[in-house]
Amino acid sequence: VRTIRIEGAVMEGNDRIADENRRALRDAGVTTVNLMGSPGAGKTALLEMTVGRLDPSVRLAVIEGDIEGSLDARRLERLGVPVVQINTSGACHLDARMVREGLRHLDLGSTDLLFVENVGNLVCPAEFRIGEDRKVMVLSTTEGEDKPLKYPLMFRTSDLMILSKIDLLPHLDLDPDALLMQVRAVSPELPVLQVSARSGQGARQWIDWLEGCLG
Amino acid sequence: VRTIRIEGAVMEGNDRIADENRRALRDAGVTTVNLMGSPGAGKTALLEMTVGRLDPSVRLAVIEGDIEGSLDARRLERLGVPVVQINTSGACHLDARMVREGLRHLDLGSTDLLFVENVGNLVCPAEFRIGEDRKVMVLSTTEGEDKPLKYPLMFRTSDLMILSKIDLLPHLDLDPDALLMQVRAVSPELPVLQVSARSGQGARQWIDWLEGCLG
Numbered sequence: 001v002r003t004i005r006i007e008g009a010v011m012e013g014n015d016r017i018a019d020e021n022r023r024a025l026r027d028a029g030v031t032t033v034n035l036m037g038s039p040g041a042g043k044t045a046l047l048e049m050t051v052g053r054l055d056p057s058v059r060l061a062v063i064e065g066d067i068e069g070s071l072d073a074r075r076l077e078r079l080g081v082p083v084v085q086i087n088t089s090g091a092c093h094l095d096a097r098m099v100r101e102g103l104r105h106l107d108l109g110s111t112d113l114l115f116v117e118n119v120g121n122l123v124c125p126a127e128f129r130i131g132e133d134r135k136v137m138v139l140s141t142t143e144g145e146d147k148p149l150k151y152p153l154m155f156r157t158s159d160l161m162i163l164s165k166i167d168l169l170p171h172l173d174l175d176p177d178a179l180l181m182q183v184r185a186v187s188p189e190l191p192v193l194q195v196s197a198r199s200g201q202g203a204r205q206w207i208d209w210l211e212g213c214l215g
Numbered sequence: 216v217r218t219i220r221i222e223g224a225v226m227e228g229n230d231r232i233a234d235e236n237r238r239a240l241r242d243a244g245v246t247t248v249n250l251m252g253s254p255g256a257g258k259t260a261l262l263e264m265t266v267g268r269l270d271p272s273v274r275l276a277v278i279e280g281d282i283e284g285s286l287d288a289r290r291l292e293r294l295g296v297p298v299v300q301i302n303t304s305g306a307c308h309l310d311a312r313m314v315r316e317g318l319r320h321l322d323l324g325s326t327d328l329l330f331v332e333n334v335g336n337l338v339c340p341a342e343f344r345i346g347e348d349r350k351v352m353v354l355s356t357t358e359g360e361d362k363p364l365k366y367p368l369m370f371r372t373s374d375l376m377i378l379s380k381i382d383l384l385p386h387l388d389l390d391p392d393a394l395l396m397q398v399r400a401v402s403p404e405l406p407v408l409q410v411s412a413r414s415g416q417g418a419r420q421w422i423d424w425l426e427g428c429l430g
Contacts (some may be wrong), residue, residue, distance in 0.1 A: 039253045039337045039366060040358025065336065069364045089366070090308060092338035120365065122254045123282065123307035123336055142357035142380070143255025149284045150335065152252060153305070165357070171386045173413075198388075 017096035019132025021103060031214050034130055036154065037138035039120030042137035042164035044072040044198035045208075046138060047115055051079045052206050054113075058214065060112040060114065063102040065094040065103055065119045072117060082106060085204055093124035096131055112214060124148065126154040134159045139163045141174050148182040155187040160209060166198040229343055234310035236318060236346025243323035249332065249345055252353035252368065254335030257379035259287040260412035261353060261421075262330055266294045268422050269328075278317040280309040280334045297321060308339035311346055327429060337362065337430065341369040341403050349374045349428055356380045356389050363397040370402040377423060378423060382411040386391040 025032050035043050051060060061082045064073040073085040084096050084105045099116060106114070116132065118125040126135075137158040139147060140164060148155045155161065161183065169176065176194070182191060195202035195211065233412070240247050250258050266275060276297045279288040288300040299320045301313050314331060331347065333340040341350075352373040354362060357380060363370045370376065376398065384391065391409070398405060407425065410417035 038255065038335070039362055068367055071364060090338075090342075092336070107252050119338070120253070121307070121336060121338055123305075123334070126340070127305075138355060140255070142355060142383070146286045146414070147254055149286060150281050152283055155401045168357070168383070168386055172381055 011171045014096045014208065016039075017100055018129040018131045021096055021100055022133070024050050024103065025131060025133075028111070029215060030108050030111050032084060032114045032134075033042060033133045033210070033213070034116050034118060034125075034132035034135045035138065036118045036122075036125045036158070038122045038140070039066060041120070041138040041143070042141045042197055043117050043120070044075055044139050045178055046162060046164065046195065047117065049197040049200065049203055050115075050207070050210070051076070051193075052165065052201050054210065058211070059112045060107050060109055061114050063094075063099060063114065063116045065107070065117060065133065067091070067119060076209050082111075088119060089171060092119055092121050094118050094130055095128045099130040113210065114188060120145075121149040122154050126151075126157045126172070136160045136162060138162045138164050141168050141172055141176075145179040145182055148179075148186045153185040155183060155190060158187070158190060161190050161192045162203065162206065163192055166194045166197075166201060167199045229311045232315055233344040236315055237348070239318065240323065240329065240346060240348075241277045241430075244430055245323050245326050245329050247329045247349075248425070248428070249331050249333060249340075249347035249350045250353065251333045251337075251340045251350065251373070252261065252335065252379075253355070253358060256335070256353040256355045256358070257354050257412055258332050258335070259290055261377060261379065261410065262291060262332065263294065264412040264418055265330075265422070265425070266291070266296055266411075268418055269425065272355055274325055274327045276321050277327050278321070278331045280307075280316060280330065280332060281312070282306070282334060283357070289354055296307070297326075303318045303334060305356050307334055308343050309333050309345055310343045314345040315414075321337050328425065337366040337369050351375045351377060353377045353379050356383050356387055356391075357378045360389060360394040360397055361396075363401045368399040370398060370405060373402070373405060376405050376407045377421065378409045380411060380413075381409045381416060382414045 073083045118163040285300040288298040
């Protein structure tokens, strides 16, 4: 795992660098997904499931964003995916400049689909464009029904919501219909897929959605 | 619920205001607990459990920190607890200035134990002192074993960790011993209590710990 340590996050000029990233990625034919969600929502597990099920002709790469460490990067590298680790030195999100650094260490010409797994956080990542084509948020069934009203920006800026860990539903007090009503209250058009990375439930719809994003 | 809307977070002078808050709270005989954790970790459920089990002679109050809304404040108000809601206008944490505003709306002379429920976030709240006597973090069993290595500051600055939702352990792949090893690796002295707000397991130890904090 290559690890890049970033000293301090800079908001200034973020949108300009995000546009440059997007242009470079599009020129190289790369579709980029910014994957966001709370700590432990199941972002890496979703990516592990994706690696095994995506059409093998689609060449994947991953940029992993973490405050410290490279645990998730190593999980994905074990599956044969090229991974670059970004350590944010305390910053609670990735910004476009950090991702630009990450792109320098990837072979974009050999990449069709790039996942950028953001720092686990339901707040700050929603505020920073990084040059992505799509924003996908992961919300776990264990997080409760009230998250849309408490963290509306994440739900409003995302193009897709994955409701993860649905295999746990029989053991939780969560009412999925009540949750979906809350989601619609803050983001009426947000599509929601219900997925379990453990059982594979919902995987087909997720892969179909992803393949629909490819250029 | 009284709601205070804060325009913009300010880091400057935070420690000075935190010291002032702490002095004011101590002068009034109030013990203050800053409660932190990811979205959906179970912070409000822990408080609900606490209200029902704490010695009735201990007079409680709560400051609720949320980006938007007052869902948790209303849950606690229903139990008869004085609650002040702070809305952070997008800020991902409470700071000392926001808490100072909140204190103005509480009757400190009639309060023995004040909980400040921070914004759901495993990163930023750990960086801001608010004038608390104790920092308590809640980590849910559903968040996985790797969080200490990924969010070390929260584990290092906390005085107690609550491992919540332990009633779900039979349905998860989590190895609690592996998690506790990870906790000790980043914060060797951090005490950990295993709690289920749903079943009441571990409640006695939590209440004992709290009562040991009272002046």
